[in-house]
Amino acid sequence: MTTIKDVADLANVSIATVSRVLNSSAYVSPELEARVHQAIEQLGYRPNALARHLRRSENPTIGILIPDSKNPFFAEMAKGVEDVCFSQGFVAVLCDTDEQPSKAIGHLDLLYQQRAAGFTVVSPGQITPHLQQLLDDGYCIVVVDRALSSLETDSVVSDNYGGARQAVEHLLALGHSRIGFVVSNLEHETIQGRWAGAKDAMHCAGIEVDPDLVYTDGDELPGSGYEGAEFIFQHKKPPTAIFAFNDLMALGVLRYAQRHQIEVPKELSVVGFDDMMLASYSTPSLTTILQPKYELGQKAAKILLRRIRGDDSPVIQMTLPTKLVVRESTAPPLRT
Numbered sequence: 001m002t003t004i005k006d007v008a009d010l011a012n013v014s015i016a017t018v019s020r021v022l023n024s025s026a027y028v029s030p031e032l033e034a035r036v037h038q039a040i041e042q043l044g045y046r047p048n049a050l051a052r053h054l055r056r057s058e059n060p061t062i063g064i065l066i067p068d069s070k071n072p073f074f075a076e077m078a079k080g081v082e083d084v085c086f087s088q089g090f091v092a093v094l095c096d097t098d099e100q101p102s103k104a105i106g107h108l109d110l111l112y113q114q115r116a117a118g119f120t121v122v123s124p125g126q127i128t129p130h131l132q133q134l135l136d137d138g139y140c141i142v143v144v145d146r147a148l149s150s151l152e153t154d155s156v157v158s159d160n161y162g163g164a165r166q167a168v169e170h171l172l173a174l175g176h177s178r179i180g181f182v183v184s185n186l187e188h189e190t191i192q193g194r195w196a197g198a199k200d201a202m203h204c205a206g207i208e209v210d211p212d213l214v215y216t217d218g219d220e221l222p223g224s225g226y227e228g229a230e231f232i233f234q235h236k237k238p239p240t241a242i243f244a245f246n247d248l249m250a251l252g253v254l255r256y257a258q259r260h261q262i263e264v265p266k267e268l269s270v271v272g273f274d275d276m277m278l279a280s281y282s283t284p285s286l287t288t289i290l291q292p293k294y295e296l297g298q299k300a301a302k303i304l305l306r307r308i309r310g311d312d313s314p315v316i317q318m319t320l321p322t323k324l325v326v327r328e329s330t331a332p333p334l335r336t
């Protein structure tokens with residue numbers, strides 16, 4: 001299939017110039033415009049809308065790119081996408097990228113060759129140029145969960161800043177001041193938002209974050225939560241609370257406490273983030289920040305299918321609210 005890149009290469013112009021000629025969205029010199037039209041003619045390139053329509057009618061398939069299908073957060077979010085796709089006659093293909101940019105690009109290329117109609121993407125990082133190329137090529141892409149601010153496309157994310165701020169304010173309100181943090185990949189805008197919310201809550205309470213109580217090698221999985229607690233408890237004056245930036249890492253913190261006879265919440269309060277289905281079944285049950293996981297997927301899919309059907313309204317950037325869910329893993333500190 002001829003792509004916008006083929007036209008740009010033949011006309012010896014940028015993809016953006018071809019896009020401007022196709023959409024008459026900005027001035028292009030007559031000489032360049034003539035070269036573009038000649039290349040379109042020669043290659044038999046079809047403009048985006050028709051190509052989009054053909055893709056949809058020939059292959060009503062949506063790619064759902066997620067970083068880790070083992071993580072209940074992504075599973076529930078993907079279900080929201082899949083249910084909407086199924087209800088509207090589209091097949092949804094789950095693509096687990098293992099948090100690897102190379103694997104994400106591999107999935108995108110495969111779906112591109114299969115002429116998928118569009119994608120919902122939770123980015124593993126570093127694939128923005130690839131996504132921009134697909135957008136330039138007329139593909140419909142909705143970014144979910146992990147915002148990609150440099151990409152001009154629809155997105156549906158949670159209020160990460162507000163959720164993390166609520167989590168820390170909850171611990172502060174209980175009387176905690178020595179709070180440890182298990183932080184995951186700060187390359188992701190979700191984690192940047194959480195870290196900013198957490199730090200602002202501490203700052204507003206007049207409490208400095210102790211860098212010895214901050215573990216920044218979290219990888220969203222339970223093992224790194226355990227290692228984070230291990231790192232934090234090396235400190236001569238241990239914390240009375242730990243905020244882990246997702247529930248799976250919070251479970252790792254709970255396991256560390258159990259293995260080291262640290263009573264939760266009596267001696268250590270623990271807060272997570274996501275409110276995955278298992279959070280209410282841990283022992284003790286986990287206080288956490290609810291992310292609207294299914295709704296994130298549902299809303300992203302609805303936007304995506306509207307785009308595939310030709311909706312050219314302005315880009316939508318949606319932020320859904322998060323909410324503190326208090327359970328058994330937090331309580332006032334025994335000692336300050």
Ligand code: RIB
Binds near residue numbers: 145246
């Ligand atoms: O549990 C996986 C985490 O990474 C979630 O908090 C979600 O926001 C994803 O980005």
